[in-house]
Amino acid sequence: MKSFIRSSVTLGLVGSSVMIYSLLNSSLSVLALTPEQIVQKLNQVPVFTIGNSKEILLSTDNNKKTFVTYLSHQDAQQVVEQITKENPGSKAEVITIPLGKVYELLKSKEKSKSQEPPDLFTFIPLKKELPSALSILKQEDPSAKNFPGIPLFYGMIKVDEQETFLSIKDGKKSFTPFYFERESLQKLIDNIKLQQPKFASSIEVKVTPLGGIVSAFESDDKQQEDFVKSVVLVPSQESAKKLLETFKQNQQTE
Template sequence: MKALRRWSIRFGLFSGAMASMLWGMTATTLALPQSQIIEKLKQVPVFTVANEKGSPLVASGGNNSRVTGVFMSQQDAQEFVNNLKKENPELGNKVQVVPISLGRVYKLDKQNEGKSKELDFRYVPMEEEVNSALSVLKQQGQDIDNFGGVPLFIARGGEDQGYLTVKRGNGDPVIPMFFEKEQLENMIDKFKESQPQNADSVKIDVTTLESVLKTLEENNNEQLKQVVLVPSQESMQFIQQNSQQQN
């Protein structure tokens, strides 16, 4: 479980009372400060397509809007560039995949709100994880063929179906939400080993990155501060490689 390698393998269960907030069902006039949201997001690398000056590739959307893609996967972003080079070599050869933190994208998105030439950032999920999300929802009895948004996977268990937590090295409990279902399944396996009495109660839920961001913007509950977004294995490898190059 590489993404959690710095966290102690001590699991707990967090009250299920927070479920409605994470699914955007509870509204309040309080909001998590934007600086805290950015801090929570900045550890997640995402990928854009931009020219050598760093200007993002922009497409025209509805109502004369300007749209740029934000890929969760570096491979997906590179595949997009490769296809663009085939379909439009002149443009494709002028752009490249550029890494950026999700926190930076969120900050830019907020700075652009309300401007006459507002730039709309569209998150592009990993297809495999979209399929995993659809599978989870169908197993829960939902009749659904399309999944809108970037999937985030979270585990619940115990008598009151509280959220599974892990503890950081400093002992603070966090509620991990995964961009990749396989990583969550690895965590669940560890949980079942440590708490076999709760093994049969564990289940996987799925929400969207967009819903979580909206909830963070509209709620300032202490429990929300413990939500941690866990990048995919591909993104974790990118972080490690980038860190080694900087050192």
């Protein structure tokens, strides 16, 4: 848990120099990672669920028990407050877990085909990001009514007529970030406008579902391995702040 907290806080608050990452035939559909690497990347993202000191509390609807995962701590806290109001003895609380752990539970469920709960897994996105995500999606699909899943924002840029992903450089390492918040991506773009103004007019904000990125990670194509390893899922500022608070609390109790 401590390494998870440290990594997520670092990535969520990273302030690095900007670089352009060139990628021939760049496509989200040709990436590949091992299962362990997938979990490691997803573990950089804190998510929230509801539980008590003994177990995760599953939502029940139509005789189906659902593991509900929230991208927003505030949304999860509001559910806890409602549960406590209706059932004061429930001792419900918000539990922070790595997204990779939820992924492992889901995959384990699929593999075993167990009839034990949970029956379903539901992810609640950051609601404030949905209008922006839908607006970007409509540029490519005007008939879209809703955004399908958890939106991730990323940047694309044209360099010598070649489309490439925006990346950041931190020391000797480079990362290609996909953000859960458009605002965080906009800060990167604003930084580019200051450092490399000639590229500013060609930058485009794009959006893709988290599920699509995970499917890309699971692809068996190894040709883009270097690029895949550079992909970083950047938590929202709220999540990064929450993790920092948790990390400080853990240090105080040691």
